[in-house]
Amino acid sequence: MQKLTIAELAAESVELLPGRETLLADFNVALISASNASLAANVLTVCSSASSAALQGIVVAQS
Known part of the structure; x- marks a missing residue:
């Protein structure tokens, strides 16, 4: 962490x-x-084997 100088603090x-x-x-x-x-x-x-693909859905409503 870098220390602030007095000049930098005064400029805030x-x-x-x-x-x-x-x-x-x-x-x-x-x-x-x-x-x-x-x-x-x-x-x-x-x-035998079975495989499956996943379907994903995301809905965002903002007000």
Whole structure:
């Protein structure tokens, strides 16, 4: 970690945050829905294999 010099510290500036009532009224909501489905069947077979590919979907809605 690098130490600050007095000149660097003096050059820093600050900004006031908005009031608490302003922060409470402004919000974002993001609804996320994810699904992953795969199916493989190997029924009544001898010395065989079954493979499956998974389909994935993600939906994001932000307001």
